[in-house]
Amino acid sequence: LPSYHIVVLPGDGIGPEVTREAVRVLEAAAESFGFRLTTASYPVGGAALEAEDDPLPEPTLRACLQADAVLLGAVGGPRWDHLERSQRPEAGLLRLRKALEAYANLRPVQVPEALADASPLKREVVAGTDLLIVRELTGGIYFGEPRGRDQQRAWNTMHYARDEIARIARVAFTWAKRRKGRVASVDKANVLEVSQLWREVVTQVHREEFPEVELEHFYVDNAAMQLVRDPRRFDVVVTGNLFGDILSDLAATLPGSLGMLPSASIGGRVGLFEPVHGSAPDIAGQGKANPLAAILSAAMLLETLGQEAAAQAVRQGVRAALAEGVKTADLCRAGETPAPTEVVGQFIANYV
Amino acid sequence: LPSYHIVVLPGDGIGPEVTREAVRVLEAAAESFGFRLTTASYPVGGAALEAEDDPLPEPTLRACLQADAVLLGAVGGPRWDHLERSQRPEAGLLRLRKALEAYANLRPVQVPEALADASPLKREVVAGTDLLIVRELTGGIYFGEPRGRDQQRAWNTMHYARDEIARIARVAFTWAKRRKGRVASVDKANVLEVSQLWREVVTQVHREEFPEVELEHFYVDNAAMQLVRDPRRFDVVVTGNLFGDILSDLAATLPGSLGMLPSASIGGRVGLFEPVHGSAPDIAGQGKANPLAAILSAAMLLETLGQEAAAQAVRQGVRAALAEGVKTADLCRAGETPAPTEVVGQFIANYV
Ligand SMILES: CC(C)[C@H](C(=O)O)[C@@H](O)C(=O)O
Ligand SMILES: CC(C)[C@H](C(=O)O)[C@@H](O)C(=O)O
Numbered sequence: 001l002p003s004y005h006i007v008v009l010p011g012d013g014i015g016p017e018v019t020r021e022a023v024r025v026l027e028a029a030a031e032s033f034g035f036r037l038t039t040a041s042y043p044v045g046g047a048a049l050e051a052e053d054d055p056l057p058e059p060t061l062r063a064c065l066q067a068d069a070v071l072l073g074a075v076g077g078p079r080w081d082h083l084e085r086s087q088r089p090e091a092g093l094l095r096l097r098k099a100l101e102a103y104a105n106l107r108p109v110q111v112p113e114a115l116a117d118a119s120p121l122k123r124e125v126v127a128g129t130d131l132l133i134v135r136e137l138t139g140g141i142y143f144g145e146p147r148g149r150d151q152q153r154a155w156n157t158m159h160y161a162r163d164e165i166a167r168i169a170r171v172a173f174t175w176a177k178r179r180k181g182r183v184a185s186v187d188k189a190n191v192l193e194v195s196q197l198w199r200e201v202v203t204q205v206h207r208e209e210f211p212e213v214e215l216e217h218f219y220v221d222n223a224a225m226q227l228v229r230d231p232r233r234f235d236v237v238v239t240g241n242l243f244g245d246i247l248s249d250l251a252a253t254l255p256g257s258l259g260m261l262p263s264a265s266i267g268g269r270v271g272l273f274e275p276v277h278g279s280a281p282d283i284a285g286q287g288k289a290n291p292l293a294a295i296l297s298a299a300m301l302l303e304t305l306g307q308e309a310a311a312q313a314v315r316q317g318v319r320a321a322l323a324e325g326v327k328t329a330d331l332c333r334a335g336e337t338p339a340p341t342e343v344v345g346q347f348i349a350n351y352v
Numbered sequence: 353l354p355s356y357h358i359v360v361l362p363g364d365g366i367g368p369e370v371t372r373e374a375v376r377v378l379e380a381a382a383e384s385f386g387f388r389l390t391t392a393s394y395p396v397g398g399a400a401l402e403a404e405d406d407p408l409p410e411p412t413l414r415a416c417l418q419a420d421a422v423l424l425g426a427v428g429g430p431r432w433d434h435l436e437r438s439q440r441p442e443a444g445l446l447r448l449r450k451a452l453e454a455y456a457n458l459r460p461v462q463v464p465e466a467l468a469d470a471s472p473l474k475r476e477v478v479a480g481t482d483l484l485i486v487r488e489l490t491g492g493i494y495f496g497e498p499r500g501r502d503q504q505r506a507w508n509t510m511h512y513a514r515d516e517i518a519r520i521a522r523v524a525f526t527w528a529k530r531r532k533g534r535v536a537s538v539d540k541a542n543v544l545e546v547s548q549l550w551r552e553v554v555t556q557v558h559r560e561e562f563p564e565v566e567l568e569h570f571y572v573d574n575a576a577m578q579l580v581r582d583p584r585r586f587d588v589v590v591t592g593n594l595f596g597d598i599l600s601d602l603a604a605t606l607p608g609s610l611g612m613l614p615s616a617s618i619g620g621r622v623g624l625f626e627p628v629h630g631s632a633p634d635i636a637g638q639g640k641a642n643p644l645a646a647i648l649s650a651a652m653l654l655e656t657l658g659q660e661a662a663a664q665a666v667r668q669g670v671r672a673a674l675a676e677g678v679k680t681a682d683l684c685r686a687g688e689t690p691a692p693t694e695v696v697g698q699f700i701a702n703y704v
Contacts, residue, residue: 094543144507148545153511158508160506193437246598250576
């Protein structure tokens with residue numbers, strides 16, 4: 001039997017509750033689809049800061065590097081907001097992404113007809129949206145040198161090299177071929193040299209390796225506008241680390257709830273899978289958290305390991321739970337009874 | 353009589369038609385409110401590239417520096433998109449902003465109840481939105497050094513100095529005092545040193561000079577999200593050049609049409625006033641362009657010159673035109689008859 005070792009990083013706030021349900025579903029999938037699964041939990045983020053004074057302790061990092069995949073809950077919270085940058089939960093996450101060489105962050109966003117009423121956008125603008133944001137995750141201004149500050153000024157460097165751009169472009173074009181065959185590349189080439197190189201390399205990879213995919217270029221300000229005015233025009237959107245941070249959160253507003261949005265960060269040997277939502281400390285520990293984003297992240301994990309049938313079953317389980325009204329409060333309309341986190345996870349595990 | 357000299361830069365596409373109407377309204381205001389006005393037109397952008405091979409010819413720049421205010425139409429278009437950065441219409445605009453030391457870009461965005469149906473957002477989310485984006489315009493990654501590229505890589509520098517941040521913060525707090533008393537400062541302080549300095553200086557200016565204003569800090573990804581989920585929570589939003597570029601275009605989608613959004617770029621001796629919309633080459637020269645954004649930019653110009661009563665009259669004229677249905681096609685619903693650009697301008701000039 002194929003056998004996988006998954007490292008689970010529950011993290012902070014609702015992270016532990018939602019990863020618990022995702023693990024439950026993964027274990028059910030292993031039984032039904034005939035593969036072996038072992039899991040081990042390690043501290044990360046604020047939880048690790050409290051326990052070991054480091055948002056990414058050495059044993060956690062070592063375990064991740066040896067795993068077949070990493071499932072993360074959420075990190076951060078107001079408790080740690082006063083700390084300086086390198087001592088914050090977020091610093092652990094950035095170091096982990098870099099260490100795993102997880103350079104491609106994939107965030108699918110769908111607004112099915114049935115859920116369009118929950119969107120802040122008008123139904124006729126948003127219903128049917130189905131896009132995938134591909135964000136470069138280990139380069140750009142997040143990691144560029146020189147960086148620093150003195151008493152009077154501060155500076156960061158937005159930097160990209162050809163091969164960093166080419167490899168993320170390939171990820172985007174490859175996904176477009178499996179989807180609707182269109183890529184929108186986002187930059188600020190009318191102002192920035194680094195964006196001019198971005199545009200040049202994306203154009204070259206397109207011409208030489210993926211001429212059958214349709215490629216369009218957007219300036220980032222216009223892309224932000226179009227994501228709100230006409231989100232259905234997009235299929236795959238590829239962009240750098242900072243623009244991707246902004247645009248993927250923007251796109252995440254389209255369904256109305258963050259509670260169903262998964263993400264995968266891949267490219268190195270080990271992939272990192274996590275819900276898009278944050279740690280939501282205000283509802284932590286109350287059984288109110290929506291586990292679907294974590295469970296759908298687990299589906300992306302299964303897909304990446306080659307267990308596509310299991311991934312499909314998990315997604316069907318999510319659809320079945322929604323169809324039968326087994327859902328947490330954030331997805332309920334007036335009059336519907338919310339199900340606790342655990343009941344949603346159980347339902348999908350049973351289905352699978 | 354007070355006397356003002358206005359330099360008009362019609363620019364490209366619909367720029368000439370909309371600035372013509374704005375000048376008509378300015379001249380009517382001069383007559384009614386007792387001040388003298390002289391205007392002179394100069395080429396900028398693509399028009400200047402064609403005529404003089406330079407998107408900001410020396411005589412244009414000299415005239416702007418000697419004017420009391422500059423009114424700009426729009427620059428750019430697909431005809432010049434293949435040119436390299438320094439030879440594009442946009443380069444002229446960036447050099448002009450810098451030369452005028454117009455470091456504060458003000459973009460008010462309103463969604464009155466009556467227009468909420470035109471928004472891509474649901475009425476109950478967007479109706480009543482009334483915010484002001486204050487974007488730093490002459491610093492940050494747009495102008496930071498070092499910048500450049502070689503065959504393999506490219507780099508830009510996001511740089512801010514204390515005094516650049518302090519002066520734009522003061523503009524934001526000052527406007528907040530005249531408005532609802534709230535400032536949202538936007539940065540990425542959980543990742544960037546330059547944003548940490550930003551947050552530090554904004555906090556200090558707030559504490560020392562404007563303690564009566566309410567100040568909140570947002571990460572840029574969250575700000576993008578909140579602008580779509582709950583735009584009414586914002587009053588004044590202050591941010592750096594690049595984040596401001598993205599967020600102000602995002603905010604500009606809220607009313608549904610770009611056709612009514614003005615902007616002012618101030619801070620140096622001479623202010624620059626321009627509609628938010630672009631040059632719209634597809635409808636240029638057909639009398640279809642909506643002149644309201646240019647006319648409302650002229651109102652901001654009048655306000656900045658100290659002619660507040662005249663500015664109010666122009667704004668009332670715009671409301672009257674809308675109320676009587678004198679509006680261009682972009683604002684018409686099915687069944688309404690659009691008025692040509694010139695008729696809208698005439699109506700407001702007569703009203704004033
Ligand atoms: C927490 C933060 C450092 C992170 C980022 O900016 O990448 C987050 O916003 C994200 O998008 O995953
Ligand atoms: C044309 C371009 C250089 C400009 C900018 O990025 O500042 C525009 O997008 C704007 O917002 O005025």
